[in-house]
Amino acid sequence: MSLADRMIRLLWAVGGEDVAARVLRAHWRPQPSDDPLGRALRSRLVEALRAELPERAAEIRAxxxxxxxxxxxxxxxxxxxxxxxxxxxxxxxxxxxxxTPA
Incomplete structure (x- = not known):
């Protein structure tokens, strides 16, 4: 599964299509070369999700x-x-x- 597919799936699972599209447009940046698994990108996207949907912390962790x-x-x-x-x-x-927690 590609990095893009993983990140879309993660965002969609928590916020649905509208949130996923908005967060990806606002926060997708190329990953650092020393982060081939995309954990830095995922961290940025998770922070955006936590700011937008603070009540969904359990779903974000899942x-x-x-x-x-x-x-x-x-x-x-x-x-x-x-x-x-x-x-x-x-x-x-x-x-x-x-x-880090919001």
Whole structure:
């Protein structure tokens, strides 16, 4: 699944078509070359979602979790390593090391 597909799916899951289109138009920028998985872009989009839809924090976290799971290889999906689990926890909004709470 491409980065664009992942980000559209994440935004759509939380805010629907109107919010997804608006947030993507306002916040899509090329990803840094050292961020091939697009986590920096996702962080920007999640911050925009949290600002626009603060009451949907649980759905935003669920969408980020679903996106992180798509990044796991088959072995980690079947039996996640400690590093994979810690990476997912760090990526979740409000975890203190990923996206910061609004």
């Amino acid at each position: 969408a980020v979790l679903a996106d992180e799971v798509t990044l796991l290889d088959a072995a980690d999906r079947a039996r996640p390593s400690r590093a994979a689990v810690l990476g997912i926890i760090r990526a979740l909004p409000g975890s203190g090391t990923g996206t």
